Amino acid sequence: MSGTFLGLPAFPEAAAAAVQDERLRANLRHATGTIRAKRARAVAELADWAELRAAAKAVKDRTLDRLDHYLVRLEQNVTAAGGQVHWAADAEEANRIVTGLVRATGEREVVKVKSMATQEIGLNEALAEAGIRAYETDLAELIVQLGNDRPSHILVPAIHRNRGEIRDIFADRMADLGRPAPEGLTDEPAELAEAARLHLREKFLRAKVAVSGANFMIAETGTLVVVESEGNGRMCLTLPRTLISVVGIEKVLPTWRDLEIFLQLLPRSATAERMNPYTSLWTGTHADGPDGDGPEEFHLVLLDNGRTDVLADRTGRQALRCIRCSACLNVCPVYERAGGHAYGSVYPGPIGAILTPQLRGTETPLDASLPYASSLCGACYEVCPVAIDIPEVLVHLRERVADGPRHRLARAAAAAAAYVLDHPGLLRAAERAAARTRRLHPRRLPGPGRAWTDTRELPAVPPEPFRDWWRRNRG
């Protein structure tokens, strides 16, 4: 994944720092609190939500189980409709393909629709190295790009910024990259949106090349689907001469009809809307004829970059059902307090905690800490529109981490604890010893126990365990 995340601290350290940031906490609490209630209302409108969710899960599982077939079919149909399909085994290859395609046009700049896949592969940085400037056109991505910041949310990458901060970023930075922010810009969201409209319009009108991702690809027809709100997606997908879409291989759906499920689930889960303002669907190129429409050249780059590793894990595979709606982030109490940056990946929150360690492995302290970045409360699973059992995968990945070489001691300790628990005589002896020495127990513990006693009193050890009470009173 993107180099900008290299060398970051493990989740607990980053989260501990974020928890102290009062402004961040307030921004996240406000934003996620607002969307939670709205999502619940939007979902409650559909009496068949559970059935839609089950169908979505089944479609995705069926697709993953025959992924080779559907990708080949997709390729055939995109090609037949005038598009060109490229296959990238990893980030480096995807970046090389896109860079080559942009170079072949002779252009030095591209406009971009928000895309998780291109963030994941660090495309903007790769293009910059090749002397090609990539302009993000999604409002939140623009805020992140102008602020030299990192995204902290899948859907709303600048969720950690409030309107005042956004105003300052626009006022300070827009001029460096094009049309400056209007004089006297206030922090009114409508004014901020207007500033983005003016700043980006000149870029849309002169752009010759656009880069996008896609929410869905239909194998049966070769159709790509981009779901958005602002119209920047439509601008990028229709105005430039060349369109390059970089899409993860798991985004394919078998049939046109399958959209009837996902176009109901995604908007309500993501922005709590019955339908998002704009959805674009295109099949190859449509530029021929007197009223030719949209790009003359369309390239689809199919991206693996670790996805086949995820596919190989029977329990972890369900993470590939993800449609990037962000409902799990918005409802997660850990995300709300730690913020997205602590996850050290373009995929933050609960889905990130199961996706990142599978895509990148669990070698670094950061990646190995992600499966533990959850209290396993299960709120994420409850709202997931494709029924990814995130707690199940978290525990599964903890097992992978615990089986690793760094955890020999912890593994031995767990085995020892289980041994005592499996031998009631030993357990009773330990309980009684604790009860006898209870007046000697300190209020604050040294070492790892400090993590508890820094903010919490230890439970008072009772005079006798329940076992002894039972024997005296009922035994």
Added chain:
Amino acid sequence: MNPDSPTGGSRELVLSRIRAALGRAATTPADRPEDGNGPADDSAVPRDYLRSHVPADDPDALLDLLHRNLVDYRALVHRCTPAELPDLIGALLDARGARTVAVPPGLPPAWTAAVRAEALANDGPGGPLTAARLDGVDSVLTGCALAIAETGTLVLDAGPGQGRRLLTLVPDHHICVVRAPGQVVASVPLALPRLDPARPQTWISGPSATSDIELTRVEGVHGPRTLEVVLVRD
């Protein structure tokens, strides 16, 4: 690697990784009886969700629902009879102060009969309506392929009276005419079978909006900031 090759890059590598991950050779026809929209499709996936959430056979109720949902997402909605349509369109453009209005090929001529603004077409005297030209055009007038009542969605598929996608994107004011009951469907599942995937489509639900500032919806970013919908009851 040749970036222009249709099977450029690591096609075989990725496919072989997938097959290895699934623990089998290539997926065979026997593994995928559900291809296409055949009946086997429904046995593989539980499709016991609703075809629509409201009765699909009550045109008046569907029109009212469409109206409400369009308004809910800040579209300006007007209703009229076919006979009233030309005057209403003319009045809407006047009220907006539009001096120019882009019109797609195949728009019923009657729709522009009472338009006082200058109607601009792609094959008109001023040359093609490029994005740059459209940036200076006040309004655009189109029909649609269909409208979805439950979600308040207009679907445009570049068919007659709709034009290229950029036509309804660059001008800041879009008037879209929906003919009821013929063009109004209840739900997304009932809309998809009526649409042709080979055509480029834009699904529009209200004017351009963003939730990027504090996850609060604000209308008006890059697309038309004013969406007016005329519901014509045949």
Added chain:
Amino acid sequence: MRVALFATCVNDALMPSTAIATVRLLERLGVEVDFPAAQSCCGQPQFNSGYRRACEPLVRRTVRAFAGYRHVVAPSGSCVATVRTAHPRIAARAGGGLAAAVGELTPRVYELSEFLVDVLGVEDVGAWFPHPVTYHPSCHGLRLLGLGDRPLRLLRAVRGLELLELPGAEECCGFGGTFALKNAAVSAAMAADKTAAALATGAEVLCGGDTSCLLHLGGTLRRQGAPLRPLHLAEILASTEAEPWRAP
């Protein structure tokens, strides 16, 4: 009716009052209670930390300890959830016929409020507890067991009890087992928000159905010196006018 009490290891070692209250409550309702001494921990801490294999003997022990009982009752949503969701997963990988034995036990294990409402069919257990109370539904009972409003229905029927709604009740308290240690800062922040919400209700008692969450919240409240004491649902339901609840 005769049931086996699955006291859970946390209650056994650290909060015997919860298990004692469960015994008194069930006996008052005419249920004969056994405590199979072979029982131990359900293995949740190990399982949720990634030490699945270390749980296998504990799963076997649980199956053995409760063999022959038609109903097994535990005053813990979290431990019952482990038996229902984790034990089948552990057993499936362990082999040796364990999966069948677990499959046979699982439907017989009930969380306390489930047992009262669904099996005994009572909501008014004849309790008396004249205090303002707010209730925190712990996550595993709420989401893995789907307890719904059973605990609230039981509390509403308690004479003298004023039930105060806890804002954001369904949000996790931040305990999460080893999460409380591994991510102590976030855990503490979640506890602080939960205790603040509970204090703002004006309740004297913060009631819950899971002792571990109550130890975490209670430890936080005591450190704050806050005038709110944690009590398990069983302790409130065990309290009567004749015998007001007092922890032994």
